[in-house]
Amino acid sequence: MSLSYLALAATAAQVAVSQPAAQAAAVVTPAAPQAVIVGASNQNVLRAGAEVPLRMEESLDSNNKALREGQQVRMSVASDVRLGSVVVIPAGSPATAEITDLRRKGMWGKSGRITARVLNVRVGDRLIRLTGTFDDKGVTGTAGVVAAIAFVPIAGFFMTGTSAKIAAGGGVKGFLDEDLTIAMPAPATPAVVPAAAAAGASQPH
Numbered sequence: 727m728s729l730s731y732l733a734l735a736a737t738a739a740q741v742a743v744s745q746p747a748a749q750a751a752a753v754v755t756p757a758a759p760q761a762v763i764v765g766a767s768n769q770n771v772l773r774a775g776a777e778v779p780l781r782m783e784e785s786l787d788s789n790n791k792a793l794r795e796g797q798q799v800r801m802s803v804a805s806d807v808r809l810g811s812v813v814v815i816p817a818g819s820p821a822t823a824e825i826t827d828l829r830r831k832g833m834w835g836k837s838g839r840i841t842a843r844v845l846n847v848r849v850g851d852r853l854i855r856l857t858g859t860f861d862d863k864g865v866t867g868t869a870g871v872v873a874a875i876a877f878v879p880i881a882g883f884f885m886t887g888t889s890a891k892i893a894a895g896g897g898v899k900g901f902l903d904e905d906l907t908i909a910m911p912a913p914a915t916p917a918v919v920p921a922a923a924a925a926g927a928s929q930p931h
Contacts, residue, residue, distance in 0.1 A: 770908045772809045778847060778856060778900040779804040780821050782892060786862075788830050788838030789889035799823040799842060804897060809908050814849075821847040821856065821900065830889065838890040844900040855903035862892045 783800040786793065801823055807815035827841035841861040847854050 770809070770910055772807075772814050772902065772906040772908060774902045774905050776807065776902045778807055778815060778821075778902060780823075780844065780847075780898040780900045782894050782896045782898065785894040786825075786840050786842075786892040787889055788828060788840050788891070793825065793828060793840075795825050795828050797825045798845070799825065801844070801898065803847060812908065812910060814906060814908060815847060815854070816849070819847050819849050821845075823860075823898070826859075827861075837888055840890045840892060844898065847900070854906065856900040857903040858898070858900040860892075860898045862890045 780801045781804040783802050786799065799822065801821040803815055803817050803819040803821060805817050806813045822845045823842045824845055825840065825842045827839065829836075829839040839861065841859065844856045844858040844860075846856050
């Protein structure tokens with residue numbers, strides 16, 4: 727057997743071995759990409775509908791001739807509105823309401839009526855929308871009118887109901903009319919005092 731024949735046989739064997747390896751490498755598929763789970767972004771949101779306790783800063787009387795429908799009324803926040811431990815709307819923040827319906831007391835025992843709606847509250851330079859309504863109806867004079875008509879018909883005309891009154895300092899419930907996204911403050915980092923400095927400060931002079 728010649729040397730050239732042996733070299734040719736060795737070359738053929740190497741080709742036969744390399745072909746299966748190449749075929750095996752060709753069927754390998756790449757791994758699927760790993761999904762990334764992102765946390766919810768709404769954990770620091772004070773939602774619309776959250777209660778905002780309010781307090782009247784002025785008194786209203788339906789028989790006050792200066793009172794008009796559409797007139798704005800001064801209010802304030804009665805207590806802190808919080809998200810967790812963070813104060814979002816501080817107590818004392820100024821708020822505004824608007825008179826939507828006004829009826830003065832009248833003859834035949836007609837009572838007065840005041841209806842108003844909460845508009846907004848101001849925190850710093852931000853005006854936050856609120857919602858909510860409140861009213862206070864005066865007591866009617868119906869029973870007195872009926873009795874007056876029974877005895878003296880014309881007397882019922884001159885009997886009037888009571889005026890509606892809302893006193894300053896009275897409580898009113900308002901509610902957020904929009905979502906508020908809150909930037910939570912970073913937790914305070916305690917100051918680190920070197921041991922040598924602390925020992926020196928504790929020594930009497």
